[in-house]
Amino acid sequence: MDVNKSRPKVLIVDDAPENIHVLLKALKQDYAVIAATSGEKALEVAFSDIPPQIILLDIIMPGIDGYEVCRRLKNSPKTADIPIIFVTALEDAVDETKGLSLGAIDYITKPFNPNIVRARVGNHLQLVEAMRIKDDVDRMMRHDLKNPLSVVITNPCIIKLSKEIGEIECSMLDDIELAGYTMLNMINSSLDLFKIEKGSYRPELISFNIIEKLQLIDRQLSPLAEAMDIKIKFSLDENKLNKSSFCYVIGVELLFYAAISNLTKNALEASPEGAEVRIAIKSSEVCELEIHNKGMVPEQLQNNFFDKYVTSGKEGGTGLGTYSAKLFIEAMGGSINMNTSENTGTSVVVKIPMDRCSNKESTNNASGL
Known part of the structure; x- marks a missing residue:
């Protein structure tokens, strides 16, 4: 041997x-x-x-x-x-x-110095091995979690086909299905985050309507908002959103959903009870999305708001929400920044490329042309 x-x-x-x-x-x-x-x-x-x-x-x-x-x-x-x-x-x-x-x-x-050489080499190899084991475990956990989630997502759809299911039961099954999709999106986005950090992520950019994603985020975060007595208000070019609203961008649907969901949840948790979180969209040369809440980012966190593992005052917080949001938005070719003050509160502004052709077609369809 x-x-x-x-x-x-x-x-x-x-x-x-x-x-x-x-x-x-x-x-x-x-x-x-x-x-x-x-x-x-x-x-x-x-x-x-x-x-x-x-x-x-x-x-x-x-x-x-x-x-x-x-x-x-x-x-x-x-x-x-x-x-x-x-x-x-x-x-x-x-x-x-x-x-x-x-x-x-x-x-x-x-x-x-032979002792220093041995110590340096040994320490760095141990760090590399520890990171390799961590990455392997993370990948296995993400893969293994997807199998039981398929049952959580598909079974509610099957059960709802039964004529014996009432309105309340259907609503509960909808919640289970949404929770399953939310977990699946979290797993998939964590895999993408891993690839982005490693420099191996190659985005597949497509055109999609961000209003549909915002409606899903609203549904997902409504229980948290209601528990905190906070209202989430959406607007598109200063108009209230409705079922026919649209704003098409060029990006990655999953990354956009994960980023804006994290930022909105962060805004809810940072808001005073009884306040409101505003998500305002402006469509011009680029799509500008502003998430505003009335809380102020603590002074010691303002300069590293988007850094990894940075968190304050949130029990169980990982400090990955704003960090991953920044990486996801930039991976799509967009930009993100934050400004905060005691008087105006906190705004996170996301800018991503517009899809002008799809927006023009949707305008024509909406007007019956």
Whole structure:
């Protein structure tokens, strides 16, 4: 049995054999260590069928230097996640900053301290493994959750076909079905969020009527609004929405629904009891959607309102609502910003591209032309 197959693979890249020898001696007991004496050879090993789990990379080398090797590895989806530690005699902060800006995770300076080398490599490999396990568990949970949800979504439709079901029962089944679709959308949007964060998401942009999505959000959040004695008011170009209202945009339906649902829920939770949340749409060159509530964002959160895990005063809050909304809107080619004050409350403004052709057709159909 080859014990190296069960040990993490470490690639050492240095044109000086004596440096390779020192690092090899420090790491060979715990890792499967391979060496490359040039940037060209390092790239060949990294792009092989069995890439290294971590790379210790010298900066100053003839031919392709360490900075260029790092840049090429980070620009390729196949090798972008491999952690890179620069090993160098350079101590200038500018050199360190340049390396980190290219995607390196750490620096080890020469001459090497074997204990520090082992500790740095071990710590970074543990972090990578922890993230891999977390991602695997997340993906399995999302996949496994979809199977029972199919029963929650489809069975109410089947039961409602029975003539023995009354109006109250039908309403309850509608609520179950809506809850199932809401959970399914949450699972699907979390998968998209994962892809966006990894840089692998490719949006399939289509034309859709956002009024239909807002009506679904209103139905979904009505119980929360009623419990807080808050009214959600919608308007399109200063007119009240009705069943024939339309505003077509170019985007991704699921991402739009998830983003606006999160932002509206956030506005409800931040509103004073008995107030109202306004969702105003303006259709011009772009679709501008403003979500306003009368609460003010705490001063300590105003500068990082859209950052990950930022939350305040909400029991059980994850701090992912506004963060995911920003990523979703920007993934569709839109923009999002927030302004807040004690006098005016808080407004989150979302802008996404309009579909002028569909809006023109709908106008003609509505007017009977």
